[in-house]
Amino acid sequence: MTAWPKLAEVQAIDLADPLSPCRARFALPKGVTYLDGNSLGALPCATPARVAAAIAGEWGEDLIASWNKHGWIDAPARLGARIAPLIGAAADEVIVADSTSANLFKLITAACLAAPGRSTILTEPGNFPTDLYIAQGVAAMLPDRRVRTVPASEIAGAIDGDTAIVVLTHVHYKTGAKLDMAGLTAAAHAAGALILWDLSHSAGAVEIDLDGCDADLAVGCGYKYLNGGPGAPAFLYVARRWQGQLRSPLTGWMGHGAPFDFGDDYAPADGMKRFLCGTPPILGMAALDAGLDTFDGVAMADVAAKSRSLSELLIAGIEQRCVGAGFTIVTPRDADARGSHVSVAHDYAWEICQALIARGVIGDFRAPDVLRLGLTPLYTSHEDVWRAVEMLAEVMATEAWRDPAYAVRAAVT
Amino acid sequence: MTAWPKLAEVQAIDLADPLSPCRARFALPKGVTYLDGNSLGALPCATPARVAAAIAGEWGEDLIASWNKHGWIDAPARLGARIAPLIGAAADEVIVADSTSANLFKLITAACLAAPGRSTILTEPGNFPTDLYIAQGVAAMLPDRRVRTVPASEIAGAIDGDTAIVVLTHVHYKTGAKLDMAGLTAAAHAAGALILWDLSHSAGAVEIDLDGCDADLAVGCGYKYLNGGPGAPAFLYVARRWQGQLRSPLTGWMGHGAPFDFGDDYAPADGMKRFLCGTPPILGMAALDAGLDTFDGVAMADVAAKSRSLSELLIAGIEQRCVGAGFTIVTPRDADARGSHVSVAHDYAWEICQALIARGVIGDFRAPDVLRLGLTPLYTSHEDVWRAVEMLAEVMATEAWRDPAYAVRAAVT
Numbered sequence: 001m002t003a004w005p006k007l008a009e010v011q012a013i014d015l016a017d018p019l020s021p022c023r024a025r026f027a028l029p030k031g032v033t034y035l036d037g038n039s040l041g042a043l044p045c046a047t048p049a050r051v052a053a054a055i056a057g058e059w060g061e062d063l064i065a066s067w068n069k070h071g072w073i074d075a076p077a078r079l080g081a082r083i084a085p086l087i088g089a090a091a092d093e094v095i096v097a098d099s100t101s102a103n104l105f106k107l108i109t110a111a112c113l114a115a116p117g118r119s120t121i122l123t124e125p126g127n128f129p130t131d132l133y134i135a136q137g138v139a140a141m142l143p144d145r146r147v148r149t150v151p152a153s154e155i156a157g158a159i160d161g162d163t164a165i166v167v168l169t170h171v172h173y174k175t176g177a178k179l180d181m182a183g184l185t186a187a188a189h190a191a192g193a194l195i196l197w198d199l200s201h202s203a204g205a206v207e208i209d210l211d212g213c214d215a216d217l218a219v220g221c222g223y224k225y226l227n228g229g230p231g232a233p234a235f236l237y238v239a240r241r242w243q244g245q246l247r248s249p250l251t252g253w254m255g256h257g258a259p260f261d262f263g264d265d266y267a268p269a270d271g272m273k274r275f276l277c278g279t280p281p282i283l284g285m286a287a288l289d290a291g292l293d294t295f296d297g298v299a300m301a302d303v304a305a306k307s308r309s310l311s312e313l314l315i316a317g318i319e320q321r322c323v324g325a326g327f328t329i330v331t332p333r334d335a336d337a338r339g340s341h342v343s344v345a346h347d348y349a350w351e352i353c354q355a356l357i358a359r360g361v362i363g364d365f366r367a368p369d370v371l372r373l374g375l376t377p378l379y380t381s382h383e384d385v386w387r388a389v390e391m392l393a394e395v396m397a398t399e400a401w402r403d404p405a406y407a408v409r410a411a412v413t
Numbered sequence: 414m415t416a417w418p419k420l421a422e423v424q425a426i427d428l429a430d431p432l433s434p435c436r437a438r439f440a441l442p443k444g445v446t447y448l449d450g451n452s453l454g455a456l457p458c459a460t461p462a463r464v465a466a467a468i469a470g471e472w473g474e475d476l477i478a479s480w481n482k483h484g485w486i487d488a489p490a491r492l493g494a495r496i497a498p499l500i501g502a503a504a505d506e507v508i509v510a511d512s513t514s515a516n517l518f519k520l521i522t523a524a525c526l527a528a529p530g531r532s533t534i535l536t537e538p539g540n541f542p543t544d545l546y547i548a549q550g551v552a553a554m555l556p557d558r559r560v561r562t563v564p565a566s567e568i569a570g571a572i573d574g575d576t577a578i579v580v581l582t583h584v585h586y587k588t589g590a591k592l593d594m595a596g597l598t599a600a601a602h603a604a605g606a607l608i609l610w611d612l613s614h615s616a617g618a619v620e621i622d623l624d625g626c627d628a629d630l631a632v633g634c635g636y637k638y639l640n641g642g643p644g645a646p647a648f649l650y651v652a653r654r655w656q657g658q659l660r661s662p663l664t665g666w667m668g669h670g671a672p673f674d675f676g677d678d679y680a681p682a683d684g685m686k687r688f689l690c691g692t693p694p695i696l697g698m699a700a701l702d703a704g705l706d707t708f709d710g711v712a713m714a715d716v717a718a719k720s721r722s723l724s725e726l727l728i729a730g731i732e733q734r735c736v737g738a739g740f741t742i743v744t745p746r747d748a749d750a751r752g753s754h755v756s757v758a759h760d761y762a763w764e765i766c767q768a769l770i771a772r773g774v775i776g777d778f779r780a781p782d783v784l785r786l787g788l789t790p791l792y793t794s795h796e797d798v799w800r801a802v803e804m805l806a807e808v809m810a811t812e813a814w815r816d817p818a819y820a821v822r823a824a825v826t
Contacts, residue, residue, distance in 0.1 A: 027473050036477045043473035048465060051696065055464060059643055060440050060456035063775060064449045068823045072643060099691020101665030102515060113554065125677055130666035130691070133679040137664030141526065143556055149677070174675075223692070230472055230485060230695035251550030252514030253543035260824070262587075262780050264538055264562070266546040278512020278543070279636070282643035283464065283696045362476060367675050410481045 004320045004389075010313070010382040018302050022378040025294045026227075033361045033384045033391075038173075038201060038341045038374030041227035047290040054286035066282075075285040076233075076254075076276055082292045083226070083235050086300060087199060087218065088209030093237050095272035096222070096288065097280070100200055100234040102250065103219040104134040104167070106275055107236060110246040111165040111194045111217065112142055118164035118193070125149040128173045131198055135167055152179060156187040163193040165217075170208065171201040171339030174366045176331035178206065178339045182213040189214065194242075200224060203235075204295070205340035205377060207304040210237055217242070225340070225376060228288030236275055243271055252277030294378055306377040307340040310385050314342045314373060317389030325396040330370060341374040354406035355395045361388045417733045417802075423726070423795040431715050435791040438707045439640075446774045446797045446804075451586075451614060451754045451787030454640035460703040467699035479695075488698040489646075489667075489689055495705045496639070496648050499713060500612060500631065501622035506650050508685035509635070509701065510693070513613055513647040515663065516632040517547040517580070519688055520649060523659040524578040524607045524630065525555055531577035531606070538562040541586045544611055548580055565592060569600040576606040578630075583621065584614040584752030587779045589744035591619065591752045595626040602627065607655075613637060616648075617708070618753035618790060620717040623650055630655070638753070638789060641701035649688055656684055665690035707791055719790040720753040723798050727755045727786060730802030738809035743783060754787040767819035768808045774801045 014020050026042045028034060034042055058066045067073045081091035097103065108121060121135045132147070139145040150158040152168070159166055166188045171178045181197060188195035196217040202208055204225030210218055216239050222232030238246060247268055253259045254276035257269040268274035312335060318327055330343040346352055349371040353363055356371075363373040373388065374380075395401050427433050439455045441447060447455055471479045480486045494504035510516065521534060534548045545560070552558040563571040565581070572579055579601045584591045594610060601608040609630040615621055617638030623631055629652050635645030651659060660681055666672045667689035670682040681687035725748060731740055743756040759765055762784040766776055769784075776786040786801065787793075808814055 027469075029474050029476070032476075034476060040472070040477045040479075042476065043468065048468050048473075051464060051468060052461060055456065055461050055642070055700070056440075059453070060461075061442050063442070063445075063447060063455065064453045064777065065770075065775075066453075066643065073824065098511065098515065099665065101667070101691035102511065102663060105663050105665075105690075109554065127677075129669065129672065129675050129677070132677055133664045133666055133669060136679045137662055140660075140664075141522065141662045142554070229468070230479065231692045231698075233694070234691070247553075249550055249554045250515060250518050251546045251553075252512065252518075253546055254514070256542065256546060259542065260780070262542050264540075264542070264545050266549045277518075278514035278647070279644045281512075281645070281694055281697050283700055284694050285644075287468070287696055357478075362478075364477065367673070 004317060007383065007386060010386045013382045017306060019298065019306050019377055020381065022294060022298065023381065026379045028379060031360050033388050035361065035363045035373040035375065035380065035384070035388055037376030037380070038224055039364055040230060041224055041291065041376065042379055044227050044290050044294050046293055047229065047287050050290040051283060051286050054283060072280065072282050075282065076280050077272065079285060079288055079292065080235060080272060086295060087203055087237065088211050089237050090211060090240065092271055093240055094235055095275055096233045096235045096285065097276050098234060100219050100221045101130045101134055103234050103236040104131060104198070105138065106248040106250050107196055107217045107219065108135055108138045108165060108167060109249040111196070112138060112145055114246055115164040118162050119144050119146055120162045121145065121147045121165055121167060122155065122159060122163050123147065123149055123167040124152045124155060126174065128169050128198065128200065131167055131169060156184055159188050159191040159193050161191060163191055166193055166195040168195065169198040169201065171206065173201050174343060174370055176338045176341045176343050178202070178337055181215065185213045185215050202339050205303065205307055207300050215239060222288045222291070226288065227291035227294055229284065229291065231284070232288045232291065233281055233284045238272060238275065248275050250277040254278060254280065298378070303377040307375060308335045310375040310377065310380055310382065311335065311338060311340065311342050313382055313385045314375065314389065317385065318344055318392065321389050321393040322396050340377065341372055343370045343372045345369045346371060348401055350409065351401040351406040352395060355401040355403065356391060359391050359395070361391045417730060420796065420799060423799045426795045430719060432711065432719050432790055433794065435707065435711065436794065439792045441792060444773050446801050448774065448776045448786040448788065448793065448797070448801055450789030450793070451637055452777055453643060454637055454704065454789065455792055457640050457703050457707050459706055460642065460700050463703040464696060464699045467696060485693065485695050488695065489693050490685065492698060492701055492705065493648060493685060499708060500616050500650065501624050502650050503624060503653065505684055506653055507648055508688055509646045509648045509698065510689050511647060513632050513634045514543045514547055516647050516649040517544060517611070518551065519661040519663050520609055520630045520632065521548055521551045521578060521580060522662040524609070525551060525558055527659055528577040531575050532557050532559055533576045534558065534560045534578055534580060535568065535571060535576050536560065536562055536580040537565045537568060539587065541582050541611065541613065544580055544582060569597055572601050572604040572606050574604060576604055579606055579608040581608065582611040582614065584619065586614050587756060587783055589751045589754045589756050591615065591750055594628065598626045598628050615752050618716065618720055620713050628652060635701045635704070639701065640704035640707055642697065642704065644697070645701045645704065646694055646697045651685060651688065661688045663690040667691060667693065711791070716790040720788055721748040723788040723790065723793055723795065724748065724751060724753065724755050726795055726798045727788065727802065730798065731757055731805070734802050734806040735809050753790065754785055756783045756785045758782045759784060761814055763822065764814040764819040765808060768814040768816065769804060772804050772808070774804045
């Protein structure tokens with residue numbers, strides 16, 4: 001980008017954007033520029049009525065009969081099949097269940113138990129905390145296992161005959177860096193290891209081709225770019241070739257081959273249902289279903305292209321409009337090497353983030369010094385990015401962030 | 414009960430019932446006698462507005478800020494503290510998280526890992542399937558563990574120095590039999606074992622005194638007598654003396670002592686928060702909160718007394734009004750030895766259940782031959798029981814259940 005555009009110029013880009021009609025699918029609050037859909041996706045317009053119908057029309061009216069009559073029992077597989085095309089998977093390779101953390105536990109444990117001669121869970125330092133914590137928990141629980149962390153740039157060379165599973169996040173939650181899924185998957189396979197991809201910060205925002213990359217396992221989050229609502233059910237992917245060989249340690253009744261026979265002995269279901277555990281959370285499933293509706297008719301290539309265009313504009317704006325303000329761009333400049341959020345480091349990132357929030361520009365802070373701005377291709381416009389940059393430039397030029405009120409830290413960030 | 418009462422007599426009992434005003438807290442469908450609250454509690458009137466507010470007012474308006482502003486992050490502990498008085502626990506001994514199955518897994522695994530010299534998970538055959546399946550999954554995952562099943566009547570004598578944990582359901586899902594919590598807990602402790610009580614079929618319907626019984630661990634369900642909605646979040650209890658010593662194997666970020674420091678190393682939170690795993694499901698939490706409101710001002714002694722009164726009436730009705738119909742009362746006749754549902758066995762229990770449902774009396778079937786009728790003290794009236802008995806008597810007298818349409822089995826029962 002040569003020169004910082006005028007507002008009318010970015011509005012013209014939005015007019016030509018094939019995804020711009022999708023913005024109307026969301027109930028964005030007035031006066032807010034929301035750049036935190038990578039943490040909690042915005043509310044789809046259809047969600048309130050969808051959940052209300054599940055509550056009053058299904059639960060309230062049909063009560064227990066709803067498990068059959070309204071297909072509640074099939075919701076995990078039905079929603080999994082809806083997520084599948086967004087991540088390059090077949091419909092029968094994805095299922096919705098539990099939390100991302102619980103799904104990580106299921107698949108890391110299953111992979112370790114399937115590779116008794118291999119002791120290492122390999123991941124990167126600074127991975128999203130729950131990925132690290134769950135790996136540590138599995139290693140502490142099973143005998144003779146360990147977690148080894150190696151910087152992402154050295155992971156490929158560190159995979160060896162002792163590696164049971166490589167656990168990586170596709171798009172890094174803090175830096176926005178996107179890893180080479182195809183290359184790292186091939187490196188894992190060359191050493192006889194499985195690889196698990198955490199798609200929490202990429203599903204719904206960048207192109208993903210799990211099957212095309214020959215990936216083994218993946219998990220992801222329902223409440224970020226999939227717009228499923230706070231604490232939405234998560235998903236997991238197991239390549240078809242592994243479904244019969246891996247067994248979830250969380251052998252709850254919903255993963256049984258015949259749960260309503262009420263037999264005494266566990267026998268896992270065929271296919272992805274063996275990775276279910278407890279009773280599916282129907283209200284959360286209804287909201288996630290409405291979240292997935294926002295992708296109706298959307299090509300993921302258009303999503304990826306818009307993500308790139310938005311992030312290019314944002315990086316150019318910070319570079320051109322905040323000269324000398326002390327920002328370091330953390331996110332890779334190469335658009336192929338990043339996801340859909342842009343992170344900048346600053347000694348006063350917390351205060352700057354608070355000053356922006358006070359002015360209606362919602363990003364977030366990640367310790368110790370990162371301001372993170374998320375770009376959701378379905379509803380973020382180029383005009384949003386332009387206005388956020390202008391506000392950031394003003395906050396920096398006027399040193400508005402020095403207001404002591406912005407130094408007060410909240411419990412959750 | 415000497416003679417089967419007339420309708421006016423049971424209506425008089427309802428008029429004198431201190432819990433009868435609670436029925437108005439539920440949106441029961443017209444023309445239905447709902448006797449399946451032990452499987453899925455009825456919809457509270459307050460739930461639709463409560464969930465709608467969480468969606469539109471909190472998520473939609475305040476987006477990511479809601480984690481602090483609307484106390485989402487504290488919902489697991491806040492709801493746990495609300496459940497505590499219903500089960501005889503202190504507020505800091507209960508937390509809401511995940512599913513009953515996942516919580517069983519956390520606590521059974523934690524207990525096994527805390528007792529390395531003891532190899533046995535002891536439970537009863539015919540326990541609720543997910544209790545058995547999870548125990549089997551833990552035993553298959555950890556080295557040198559096994560599940561041993563012994564009939565409930567022999568459990569006390571079977572607990573020995575090799576028993577790591579005893580896993581029992583307080584009220585049996587199929588028979589309705591209620592176990593002696595104090596006695597069996599003492600027997601476990603005498604042998605140096607821990608005991609876990611599954612309260613899924615008792616919490617909210619019978620009196621429970623976990624602390625008074627010196628119980629160690631418990632789990633329970635949010636969607637039965639707690640009226641939290643389909644697939645509601647579940648709860649778990651850990652006696653204060655064990656909280657620091659047990660570690661959940663599901664070491665997700667929400668169980669970390671400082672999750673928003675985003676550090677690389679897992680360190681469990683103090684207290685019950687260490688038993689959290691992933692991001693809490695806020696919509697399900699909002700519905701469960703409204704479900705718990707239905708207990709406002711209610712004394713559990715009144716709940717237990719009404720449960721006894723309802724079940725006495727139901728058993729008397731089946732005995733007196735269905736003479737010669739072929740029913741065997743499965744549930745203990747001694748009211749102190751049963752929970753809040755009544756089960757009867759019949760060779761054609763499935764067909765009879767379907768015939769009742771077709772006539773607006775909703776119970777359920779449990780394989781191979783049990784008709785199960787649940788009595789929820791907050792909304793089931795004596796009139797409901799009376800009408801259900803009369804309908805059952807009519808179905809049996811007219812052999813209406815022989816209609817071939819009622820022989821078709823549904824996927825979920």
